[in-house]
Amino acid sequence: MNLSLVFQSGDFVLIAVFLMLVAMSITTWSIIVLRFVRLRKVKQGNAEAKKTVLGAFTLKEAAQKLGSNESPMGQLTAESVRAYQGYRQSSDKTLATALPLNEYLVIQIRNSMSQIMRQFDGGMAALASIGATAPFIGLFGTVWGIYHALINISQSGQMSIAAVAGPIGEALVATAAGLFVAIPAVLAYNFLTRGNKSLSQDMDAFAHDLHVRLLNQKD
Template identity: 75%
Template sequence: MNLGLVFQSGDYVLISVFVLLVLMSIVTWTVIIIRAIRLSQAKSGNRTVKPLIWNAKTLEEAVQKAKSVDAPMSALTLEAVRAHQNYNKHKDTQIAAAVPLNEYLVRQIRNSMSQILRRFDGGLTALASIGATAPFIGLFGTVWGIYHALINISQSGQMSIAAVAGPIGEALVATAAGLFVAIPAVLAYNFLVRGNKTLAQDMDAFAHDFHVQLLNNKD
């Protein structure tokens, strides 16, 4: 398999297909590396800060512990405490706070958690699109390459196996390249979606428990 020969003998369409697949592969691995690192850091931060928050003796101490660790649970804790303080401060002056504390906290915590988890969705659309389209782009390159290989063979009048197998074999590389790009994108997409789902489940369980803690806070 000589990719150099493809670029030397292929026309602009086949070359464009390979260039596009190379760019898609670069995007795929960039997203995989960045998102995998961020997801790992988020889960590690949650494991660190969660016991610190629950072992705090007061709400103020829990806030200080949350500020010391960069984690989604830290951000959710700070937002929930801020909402609790805002309710107590403005419950008689703001229409947004003119609801029971329980409903107000549920709404604010849900909105905060949605904003936090949305940060981990970046790049998933690109991975899904690449995984779905890369094989077809590669197949298009193969069809185009075979078509032009057969045209060139018919014009030259050489019908030997060597004359047919060489150009067609190089054209089939486009399909292999498309699969090479698509398979990591699909696997990474499934891995990251699963990771985001488990992160959301952990956040939801923590938010429920911390919501109850705020309702029973006596500070």
């Protein structure tokens, strides 16, 4: 089927529907490629950061070695060590430093984890919105195209199968295009949600180990 006929014979609304679906498809695949590449780099960086932390004698040494590591675990280690050092070296009495070291570290690590994990929410709302609305946008284009096809047929007076099947068939392409855009968006959203959940679980386990090691630091 020649899709160029849709742009040649379709009206403004039908053309706008197809252009909107094309923009949604480009957005979806851009997010998919960028997020998948980033997720892979994050896993590699986390593995390297975890190995460095476990192999270091002190967390201060580990933070220095992780200077160029921008993985979530590397960032969490650096921020937790800074919070630990700030608590130990602070001479000012504040609400934060008035807490016991254990509770202070729990608050700081939890806040750092929230800020770090928020970076991985980018694009998720777009994928969810595209997956939910693309089929309806395509269906709207189909209904609009069929309506105008029937109006044109009634005005021309041609009631043959060829006269009906052509315009209506072109209008039905809009529904197929909507599904073509929505299915990858939904699949990518589910996969990335699972990836974020797995990353969050790994971060929770790492944060627990980091918290224990900070409490037992002697330097």
